[in-house]
Amino acid sequence: MSATTEKPICLVTGASGYLGSCVTRSLEQSGWNVRPLTRNLLPGSSAIRFQLGEEISTSSLTGARALVHCAYDFKQIAWRDVHDINVAGSEKLLGAAREAKIDRLIYISSISAYEGCRSLYGKAKLETENIARSLGAVSIRPGLIWSESPGAMFGRLIHQVENARVLPLFGGGSQIQYMIHEQDLSQLICRLAAGALEPPSEVLTVAHEQPWTFRKILEEIARAKQKRIFFVPVPWRLLWVAIKCAELCHVRLNFKSDSLVSLMSQNPSPKFTLLSLGMNFRPFRLG
Numbered sequence: 001m002s003a004t005t006e007k008p009i010c011l012v013t014g015a016s017g018y019l020g021s022c023v024t025r026s027l028e029q030s031g032w033n034v035r036p037l038t039r040n041l042l043p044g045s046s047a048i049r050f051q052l053g054e055e056i057s058t059s060s061l062t063g064a065r066a067l068v069h070c071a072y073d074f075k076q077i078a079w080r081d082v083h084d085i086n087v088a089g090s091e092k093l094l095g096a097a098r099e100a101k102i103d104r105l106i107y108i109s110s111i112s113a114y115e116g117c118r119s120l121y122g123k124a125k126l127e128t129e130n131i132a133r134s135l136g137a138v139s140i141r142p143g144l145i146w147s148e149s150p151g152a153m154f155g156r157l158i159h160q161v162e163n164a165r166v167l168p169l170f171g172g173g174s175q176i177q178y179m180i181h182e183q184d185l186s187q188l189i190c191r192l193a194a195g196a197l198e199p200p201s202e203v204l205t206v207a208h209e210q211p212w213t214f215r216k217i218l219e220e221i222a223r224a225k226q227k228r229i230f231f232v233p234v235p236w237r238l239l240w241v242a243i244k245c246a247e248l249c250h251v252r253l254n255f256k257s258d259s260l261v262s263l264m265s266q267n268p269s270p271k272f273t274l275l276s277l278g279m280n281f282r283p284f285r286l287g
Contacts, residue, residue: 007033009063010193011102013050013093014070016040018151019108019142019182023068026186027193035064037071037093053089061100066193069093069137070108074121074256077247082120083127090128094135104199105137106192111178111205111270112262113141119262129203138192138199141270142185143178143207144217146284150182156254161221167229170236173215175264178207179284188279205270208281214263217284224286236264 010027014020015036024034037050048060052071061067069090076082090107097105109132113125129139146154160167185206191197212220215231222229243257 007031008065009033009035010066010068011035011037011048011061011064011097012068012070013037013052014072014108015047017070018155019145019185020068020070022147022182022186023070023189026183026190027068030190030194032066032190032193050093052093053085054092056093056096058096058099061097061102064097064100064102066104066106067094067097067102068106068108068189068193072121072124074259077256077258079120079123082124086124087127087131091131094132094137098135104193104195105132105135106189107132107137107139108189109139109141109203111141111143111207111267114267114270117262117267118265120258121262133203139203140185140189140192141203141205143180143205143270145182145185146179146286147182148286157218158221158225161218161225161227161229165227165229167218167231168234168239169215169218169231170234170239170260171264172233173213173218173231175214176211176266176268177214177217178205178209178270179212179217180207181282181284184279184281205272206281207270207272208283209272210283212284220284220286236260 010032012020012024012034015024015038027034036047038047039051041047041049050056052073073085076085094105109125109129112119112122113129117123117126132139144154145152150158188206240257240260243253246253247257
């Protein structure tokens with residue numbers, strides 16, 4: 001038996017995305033044989049065909065020791081489509097993984113998921129957390145993921161600061177964010193996948209406990225980039241209407257109306273539980 005086949009197998013959805021690629025890299029460095037679940041199969045790849053929302057056979061998952069479910073389809077706008085693909089699709093995957101007797105199931109939720117959340121994204125994540133719990137999976141709610149080589153939302157913020165002197169500031173920029181470094185988050189996921197941490201019975205909110213306003217985050221990026229930026233206050237509801245109208249006209253945008261709702265209505269009092277697991281996260285500071 002080769003060294004490769006001797007490694008424990010971890011399945012990862014969304015492995016080509018920002019967080020999924022970070023998790024994949026960290027797992028491989030920790031000695032895992034990572035098999036992506038993806039709709040785009042490359043010749044010679046060990047990846048498994050997977051389309052979120054579709055059925056997946058139990059036999060295709062057999063032999064894996066862990067599953068990390070990072071995938072989410074942001075293209076959907078209507079709640080029915082969001083639910084059918086992201087919620088029901090996750091239930092199909094996690095159910096098949098449980099039938100395949102995979103030891104450890106890890107679902108990546110969001111700090112935007114909480115009782116009373118207003119965004120469809122948060123509601124879909126919250127409902128999937130309940131499904132994950134019923135199937136014995138661990139759910140993780142990461143804060144805003146940052147790093148020195150970022151992607152996703154934080155990467156877009158850096159791009160905006162680098163390429164503009166004047167930035168719109170929704171609602172005055174007072175909305176609170178909690179930050180988590182990509183390496184700290186990936187390390188936690190690796191430890192859970194390996195069974196190095198006792199599986200918690202509750203959803204884990206994963207972030208440093210220091211709150212940051214959206215404006216302060218942009219100012220910290222500007223400081224690190226040695227940029228001077230100016231803010232223009234923008235009524236966020238007016239912007240939401242403009243984005244929503246564009247979506248109804250099938251105009252492709254990089255920022256969704258639901259993402260704006262999520263940004264403006266974050267969890268006012270997240271419960272941080274990681275200290276009980278002996279985990280410490282680095283504070284947010286660039287440079």
